[in-house]
Amino acid sequence: MTLARVHGRIEELFALSPGKNGGASRPAFSRAEARAMLLVAAWAREAGLEPSVDPHGNLWCLPPGDAPCVTSGSHVDTVPGGGRYDGPLGTVLAVEAASRAGGGRGVLVCAAEEASRFGAGTIGSRSMTGKLSEGDLSRLRDTGGLDALTARAEYLDALGGLPRLRSAPLERVSSHVEVHIEQRAALRDKGLSLGVATTIAGPVRHGLRFSGEVAHAGETPASERRDALCAAAETVLLAEELGRRCAPETTATVGTLEIHPNSLTSIPGTAKLGVDIRGVRPGGARRLLEELLDGARKAADRRGVYLEEGQISASEPTEMDGAMVAAVEEACARLGVRCGRCVSFAGHDAQHLAAVVPSALLFVASENGVSHAPGEAVAEEDVEAALGVLCLLMESPRGEPSVMLRGLR
Ligand SMILES: [Zn+2]
Structure with a gap:
């Protein structure tokens, strides 16, 4: 498999709005986050998916029709001066895996994941799963005094070219998998390419x-x-x-x-x-x-x-779905990918989606443990392993259920 398109798209997102320290700055609910969402929507359209945005600001790129599907994705907002992989890696891999699966698979990119602007993270996923209300959003403020509800309205205006959904179409999601760069260097130390989260703190x-x-x-x-x-x-x-x-x-x-x-x-x-x-x-x-x-x-x-x-x-820790963990491990075993179980102390959208759909969180080994900084790095072979596993989890080449769906039976 060639990863040129994956890396090219990660670089394209990284270059969208440079931060002061040579990193990327796309704050939650900013025009820069909207620009990144529009770019992902264009790639998803090329892959035969139909992009739209829900009232919480999340980007949904689903196959035509109303059949349930497996979704994957992460986020595209960043901390100030963030790295190129936190968020974009899982987002770009999801588009790639969906396009290789040849339809029937979806991409979900959650809005406002980073807590750096409003002091609260995973705003898009928590809003769509009923954990954050509009009242809560109106009380969250950035350092300029702007509340998250107003910022979201401006962000949604910037996404004006996309069809607007009346609600998040969670009923169409049979299961969800988020791929994310590891935020420490524990997997590399153990000689592993991937980690599957069993618990999120x-x-x-x-x-x-x-x-x-x-x-x-x-x-x-x-x-x-x-x-x-x-x-x-x-x-x-x-x-x-x-x-x-x-x-x-x-x-x-x-x-x-x-x-x-x-x-x-x-x-x-x-x-x-x-x-x-x-x-x-x-x-x-x-x-x-x-x-x-x-x-x-x-x-x-x-x-x-x-x-x-x-x-x-x-909040209490989230136990991830055991059948989903097993499905990821089965896919890794089939491909000969070195994968281990791990926990995450950082919050992720997958932990909130886990409350409403079977969800998995898959980490790609970090080369150096750097996170939220321009030095974030991953090895080519580990990205390839993640894409292979994601494709297997999302694929059903001859119409049989994917590993992920079989794992749930
Ligand atoms: Zn992240």
Whole structure:
């Protein structure tokens, strides 16, 4: 199989809207995401599919008629200065596999997958599966203050040339498979080309606000200080310690810190932390959070600091469909592709689609573990392996059910 068309299309998407650091910048619900969707729609049309867009902004390229079909696809939005493979790899491979299957297979590209613009990701897939409402979207804002609902309306206008569906045609999807570049380098270390996800972690996100007292950095004795930042700092280090202790099933990260007045000569009066905890075992993230909050309360008490806390979001891990995992493994075995089971700590559209249709998430080994940066890299042979497996999963050359559908019987 020649992969020239696959690589050519990945480069075409990459070149659409260059970012400052030599990467690609196609923010969620932007004109750049719309341009990428239109390009994919044109390729799908060439493959005999009929492109259209649902009210949530997702691109559907389905075969003519109304028969159920196997779909594949990923996303085409990026983080600022993102790489060429995160999203486009799975999207371009889906178009290629659908075109090689000669009809009867569909492509689904989910909108606004990256969380970098609105602080919430997988917006398209969560909206179409009923996990995000229009009210939720109107409360999500980017740094310019624009809400996701308005951004989506502008994005849909930019897709004006495509037929608009009244609702997402999920009833036509018999099963779905998403291919994605791995976001660490675990598969390469094990000598594997592909990984099939058995579980996708559920993130629990929490905000903590420590309130002490602003005072003079020089004139306030140590015994009289109520330093909010010191209480927050203890909590940051506790999150690190708990994350180490609970590895590899659970991760804990403090990703944001805001202090007030943020002045070199003042003892910080308030410190706000944002915590992200992810677990692949049910209840794991919640248990780590409880332990972290307990430690944060003790640190606050000891320092005479007041602590307020609030949930930003919480979800449980998603178990992927066992029959779909088996179907992927069967296809890999048939083609002699080295594939192993894995878990994903990053969120993906396939985990939300899994709630409504049997879904699989397939990772292509990363060459270097780089993710969300221009250095993302995959080996030619692993892309070829992924395309072969995807074709087998989507094909039914003589009308017999595909491996994927048989796996579900
Ligand atoms: Zn992605």
